Amino acid sequence: MKIIIVGCGKVGTTLAEQLNRENHDITLIDTNDEAIQNLSDSADVMGVTGNGAIYQVQMEAGIQDADLLIATTNSDELNMLCCLIAKKAGNCHTIARIRNPEYSAEIRYIREELNLSLAINPELAAAREIARILRFPSAIKIEPFAKGRIELLKFLIPEYSNLDGMKVVDVVSRLKSNVLICVVERGNDVVIPDGNFVMKKGDKISFIASHQDSAEFFKKAGIDNNSVKSAMFVGGGKLTHYLCNLLEDTKIKIKIIERDEERCRRLSEQLPKAMIIHGDGTDEQLLLEEGIRQTEAFASLTGFDEENIMLSLYAASQSKAKLITKVNKIAFENVVNSLNLGSLIQPKMLTAEIILQYVRAMQNSMGSSNIETLYKIAADKAEALEFRVKEGSPILGVSLEQLKLKDNLLIACINRGGTIITPRGKDTIQAGDTVVVVTTCTGLNDLTDILK
The missing domain is CATH 3.40.50.720 (NAD(P)-binding Rossmann-like Domain)
Structure with a gap:
């Protein structure tokens, strides 16, 4: 897709690098020529120096052929104006970064009136993540899936935990815990573990479970999870x-x-x-x-x-x-x-995740599934994605054990009408399900991309 990014700050730079890696055609607009040049030297992107809210500058950047314009300058008002002009000049999708708390109460009205595809607030996204963590302090990171019915939690195995030296397969049998361990980070290595993988103290473990099951798992693993009072x-x-x-x-x-x-x-x-x-x-x-x-x-x-x-x-x-x-x-x-x-x-990474999720869903609007949620688990080394499955998908009705899945990929959860299914070999995927996939093969756009 052809994407124009207005603003070469932290968020704009991160987005340009991420979207460039996913082979999109990126054009940057910024008043700072040096910032554009620095990014052009490190990534395969085009640059236009100027004010992104000027019609002529957007035309020079190719707005008439663009699929999406993302405005990420430090000014909320400028971002909204950029999107308004882009909508008139190019009739493309538009995303604006809007951070001011005064606008947050009226964000729905602003989106409708300016016909924005998405309004992003990095600080609000970061605040939501911190609030989740403070409610569940044993976790390093918590990401909700299936409309909050299940969560992906990351934690560090401490010295005193009985998980130290335990095989992944023994978590269910020895701890009687209904959790699915998806990713292990050990030093610079990120792996999707099999049942024989032995966990060690100092590992960062990411697992999927309901809120109730995760609390029970921490208790059985000998990890304190007292709620924060101050x-x-x-x-x-x-x-x-x-x-x-x-x-x-x-x-x-x-x-x-x-x-x-x-x-x-x-x-x-x-x-x-x-x-x-x-x-x-x-x-x-x-x-x-x-x-x-x-x-x-x-x-x-x-x-x-x-x-x-x-x-x-x-x-x-x-x-x-x-x-x-x-x-x-x-x-x-x-x-x-x-x-x-x-x-x-990392507010800029949270913002990039939300926009990447939108871009991939937009890119695949005609495919057999839509991306509903996307999270980076270990920077750019692993992702967790939630797909909504449509009619006509070639993987419908095929048992999971018969699917030829890519290496380092795990189908972590199936949500069927609010019922959460921990996938086993005989289970199948049906139309209307949402399916959570965890993988180190980053860049998946459609559920069929999980196949070799």
Whole structure:
């Protein structure tokens, strides 16, 4: 597909790289010629220097032949205007990044009036992920499937867990747990394990289960999963604002440390249940005075990756709190993954996932299945996808044991009208099912792509 991306910031760059890898024809628009040049040097993309909200600039970028325009500049208003012009000039699909909390209450109206295909809010998406984690603190990451009926959870096997040295096949028989282990990350290796795979302490395990079954699994595996009663957030930006709103119905006592006095005033008005502290979150004495050693969850949510990493490392040295670290640009991924940073939250990657899901569904609108959900499990090394199966698919009615599946691929779950089926060899896929597939073969667009 021909895709135009307006804005060469973190989200625009990530999207351009991801979509380029999936062989789409990418054209970038940005006022910064150097940013376009740098990305053009590293990826096979075209560049147009100019204001993406100018009709002539969009024409130069080829809007009349484009399938999709994605506006990801730092200005919500500019993004909406870019999409409005693109709709008139090219009649293509449009996606806008809209971050301001003031717009979030009216997002449905904005989408309808501007005829947007999708409105993306990176901070709100990140806040939702953090809220899920705080409700289930043993997990590093939680992703919902089948409209929330099941979840993909990632956790680290600690030293004291009885999973250390256990084969995957023994999880059901020895622990009597109804979970399906899908992916194991060991160092830089990412594998889809078979039954004989032996898990070890330090492995990052991703498994699929219902919320109730996952809680029971953690208990039987000897992993604490006490709910969080207190949380300290450093940084009072948009993400923190959304997160506190999402946690309003919980009993978590929230403390926010923010250095900008005016922002503190706004937060105290908007978030009456949270305690707002005006101060420098990197001040060791302040953190100790405000109870970093006693808090049960600590999230570093400032706008600076390096600051967030250092804050989480300090929190880890002072407490046993559940750690959450916001990181936007990972320059040294292997180094960062080796550090004790708890759950890594990457708003730009979450945004890219949502847009990739839309692009693949759009690309395959005439296929035998539609992508409903897409998550990256280990950066670009593994994906979990949820497909809705249509009539006419060639794999309908064929038992799973007869399907010639690609290597390193697992059919993890079948949702049939709200009934969750853990797939076995004799099971078949039927029209109307949603099917969750986990694989290291990234880039699947249709359920038939699972076949060799």
